[in-house]
Amino acid sequence: AQSVSQHNHHVILSEAASLELGCNYSYGGTVNLFWYVQYPGQHLQLLLKYFSGDPLVKGIKGFEAEFIKSKFSFNLRKPSVQWSDTAEYFCAVNALDGNKLVFGAGTILRVKS
């Protein structure tokens, strides 16, 4: 069965610090990869996605993620976080033999101003 692991459940950073959130998945076949963000009181929003091609993908609000196939990883990065990035971040995987998304447990990011 597919599974997704997010390494940190809570991360606290100061503004302007760099961010890297880890995500690893277990599935041997071809996958699509996603990062979703949930701001306080809001719904899950797509941050970025990887389907194929350049393994470094750029998303909204300055976020990017790198797919490393050999490591089954899709880590999220941002060079300089802002207070408004305070949110919960979810990594998700979709195996191409089905529709469902398999989610990680989420990482709660708090950015101190």
Place this chain on the structure above:
Amino acid sequence: EPEVTQTPSHQVTQMGQEVILRCVPISNHLYFYWYRQILGQKVEFLVSFYNNEISEKSEIFDDQFSVERPDGSNFTLKIRSTKLEDSAMYFCASSEGDDTQYFGPGTRLTVL
């Protein structure tokens, strides 16, 4: 920008009662999904729906659950006889078909 909407935002029910959670997917989308998140746990897939039938379902989606697209705009999740462990946030999602799923704000279901 089109959004997925869900009603109600919060539903409180007694154990054993039937509940219907409603969703309006994005209008040109063809694939519809339900997920749930029990407090403190991961978001879990329940069911996907395409062309008026279930295309995939999880082990959680047992005979107590059903989905329906009663008209051209709504997509519903029915739980026939709610249990305490059904208390969760239920998310609806839709996709056009390229696997990018767009989520609604969720319905918080509380079973007493």
